[in-house]
Amino acid sequence: MDLEALRNFLRSRFPQVAGDYLPEEHEGRLVLRLRVGAHHLRPGGTVSGPALFGLADVAFYLALLARIGPQALAVTTSGQIDFMRKPGPGRDVLARPEILKLGRRLAVGEVRLYSEGLPDPVARAALTYAIPPDPGGKAGA
Amino acid sequence: MDLEALRNFLRSRFPQVAGDYLPEEHEGRLVLRLRVGAHHLRPGGTVSGPALFGLADVAFYLALLARIGPQALAVTTSGQIDFMRKPGPGRDVLARPEILKLGRRLAVGEVRLYSEGLPDPVARAALTYAIPPDPGGKAGA
Amino acid sequence: MDLEALRNFLRSRFPQVAGDYLPEEHEGRLVLRLRVGAHHLRPGGTVSGPALFGLADVAFYLALLARIGPQALAVTTSGQIDFMRKPGPGRDVLARPEILKLGRRLAVGEVRLYSEGLPDPVARAALTYAIPPDPGGKAGA
Amino acid sequence: MDLEALRNFLRSRFPQVAGDYLPEEHEGRLVLRLRVGAHHLRPGGTVSGPALFGLADVAFYLALLARIGPQALAVTTSGQIDFMRKPGPGRDVLARPEILKLGRRLAVGEVRLYSEGLPDPVARAALTYAIPPDPGGKAGA
Numbered sequence: 001m002d003l004e005a006l007r008n009f010l011r012s013r014f015p016q017v018a019g020d021y022l023p024e025e026h027e028g029r030l031v032l033r034l035r036v037g038a039h040h041l042r043p044g045g046t047v048s049g050p051a052l053f054g055l056a057d058v059a060f061y062l063a064l065l066a067r068i069g070p071q072a073l074a075v076t077t078s079g080q081i082d083f084m085r086k087p088g089p090g091r092d093v094l095a096r097p098e099i100l101k102l103g104r105r106l107a108v109g110e111v112r113l114y115s116e117g118l119p120d121p122v123a124r125a126a127l128t129y130a131i132p133p134d135p136g137g138k139a140g141a
Numbered sequence: 142m143d144l145e146a147l148r149n150f151l152r153s154r155f156p157q158v159a160g161d162y163l164p165e166e167h168e169g170r171l172v173l174r175l176r177v178g179a180h181h182l183r184p185g186g187t188v189s190g191p192a193l194f195g196l197a198d199v200a201f202y203l204a205l206l207a208r209i210g211p212q213a214l215a216v217t218t219s220g221q222i223d224f225m226r227k228p229g230p231g232r233d234v235l236a237r238p239e240i241l242k243l244g245r246r247l248a249v250g251e252v253r254l255y256s257e258g259l260p261d262p263v264a265r266a267a268l269t270y271a272i273p274p275d276p277g278g279k280a281g282a
Numbered sequence: 283m284d285l286e287a288l289r290n291f292l293r294s295r296f297p298q299v300a301g302d303y304l305p306e307e308h309e310g311r312l313v314l315r316l317r318v319g320a321h322h323l324r325p326g327g328t329v330s331g332p333a334l335f336g337l338a339d340v341a342f343y344l345a346l347l348a349r350i351g352p353q354a355l356a357v358t359t360s361g362q363i364d365f366m367r368k369p370g371p372g373r374d375v376l377a378r379p380e381i382l383k384l385g386r387r388l389a390v391g392e393v394r395l396y397s398e399g400l401p402d403p404v405a406r407a408a409l410t411y412a413i414p415p416d417p418g419g420k421a422g423a
Numbered sequence: 424m425d426l427e428a429l430r431n432f433l434r435s436r437f438p439q440v441a442g443d444y445l446p447e448e449h450e451g452r453l454v455l456r457l458r459v460g461a462h463h464l465r466p467g468g469t470v471s472g473p474a475l476f477g478l479a480d481v482a483f484y485l486a487l488l489a490r491i492g493p494q495a496l497a498v499t500t501s502g503q504i505d506f507m508r509k510p511g512p513g514r515d516v517l518a519r520p521e522i523l524k525l526g527r528r529l530a531v532g533e534v535r536l537y538s539e540g541l542p543d544p545v546a547r548a549a550l551t552y553a554i555p556p557d558p559g560g561k562a563g564a
Contacts, residue, residue, distance in 0.1 A: 014183070320439070
């Protein structure tokens with residue numbers, strides 16, 4: 001799936017969040033932009049931890065679909081995230097996913113999150129997805 | 142902080158999500174209820190992974206505040222979650238937090254998440270919070 | 283597999299570490315004892331982090347074998363551990379594994395580690411194992 | 424600390440494992456070699472999960488000491504590891520640590536592990552260390 005296909009997939013399958021996430025390509029690699037809105041913020045104007053976790057999860061999901069196509073009912077089986085810096089106020093957050101293993105049953109990867117225009121990552125996540133053996137199966141949450 | 146104080150704290154400090162989360166007490170222990178709404182669901186009617194992660198995060202945060210009081214600017218430094226079962230459709234999700242360590246600088250705990258009325262956990266999370274040395278400091282995200 | 287079967291399994295299949303680990307039963311539940319020796323210690327006499335991680339890993343593995351039998355080539359696919367307190371000097375470490383999900387392809391659980399005779403856990407780990415579809419397959423590390 | 428200082432530090436402070444680990448420099452970056460021996464292996468000749476976790480832990484520790492010097496009593500507070508591929512038989516394992524955050528109280532990083540000469544990582548770990556406020560303090564395990 002290319003960038004246009006990923007955007008269409010988000011709009012048709014995840015209409016309730018498609019406005020939050022914009023798939024982009026930076027230097028040949030997939031980047032997912034979180035268009036930060038009021039519903040992502042904690043008191044003080046910081047992007048909330050769960051909003052960052054959600055961004056990492058969707059970014060890895062799209063990176064996976066770009067490789068295996070839209071038909072797969074891949075589901076997250078586990079995630080781990082380190083919150084390292086307060087996101088810069090008033091800045092979108094950009095997620096850079098990386099697939100480290102794409103097996104028959106499990107995909108494993110890492111995502112780094114940056115406040116747009118700032119060099120140091122605000123968070124780093126590891127995600128594992130289960131890939132169902134057939135389109136009808138669903139293995140996790 | 143008791144149950145009423147936690148509810149007031151949520152309403153005054155986190156008004157944008159206070160309607161989603163209801164602190165309760167089951168058999169003497171704090172339980173946080175996620176009132177599942179359309180914005181928590183993925184296609185197929187499943188509660189999304191990030192919604193479950195957010196529930197675990199807030200549940201542990203409230204358990205911590207119940208111990209150290211509302212003044213602390215505690216922030217999540219890391220989280221890890223295993224998604225084990227699809228949440229039951231049409232059911233609220235209940236989070237049971239447990240504090241395993243409450244140090245001067247770090248608090249560590251675990252949260253188990255259940256679809257209301259079902260015996261097996263849908264997810265299990267570990268959370269670490271940084272506790273700032275003084276009210277003016279903020280160490281993480 | 284009962285306690286005796288687990289001990290024999292360790293001796294026959296993992297002879298190089300069988301002297302370190304002793305499966306026991308406390309109040310009807312499997313407990314794995316780490317007989318702490320000089321090779322488990324860091325300077326200062328503390329049990330090392332990797333020794334604790336290894337104990338958690340083997341404890342969950344044995345809990346899994348007790349359920350599914352010795353034939354399975356189950357392999358760890360991921361682990362997460364929080365080190366919370368310095369282990370008490372001169373004390374064995376006891377691991378209490380708990381299986382939270384036993385699916386066809388993945389088993390997920392938690393292990394708490396205690397210095398013998400002390401009430402608070404020294405560490406807490408989450409483990410995921412892949413269960414191969416057939417005895418000949420091997421899916422992970 | 425440079426490479427020679429790290430090697431001397433390992434020999435003097437961790438004599439029991441100094442023979443297992445060799446700090447090297449590849450293309451200007453610190454790499455820690457695990458000289459795989461019989462005591463690192465599981466049945467079948469695979470490097471064990473705990474041996475890989477230990478390698479990642481020590482690699483990040485040395486990367487940290489290279490930045491903050493040998494005086495610090497830094498201790499691991501948490502670790503997470505994904506085992507992705509079976510290590511190649513008869514090959515050493517090389518760990519490439521990366522520091523993502525070096526704060527006053529916490530250091531966070533990532534380590535990728537490779538079988539020597541093979542392109543795909545066998546494992547990927549995230550580590551968090553607590554840095555004590557003064558040389559006399561010790562915050563974790």
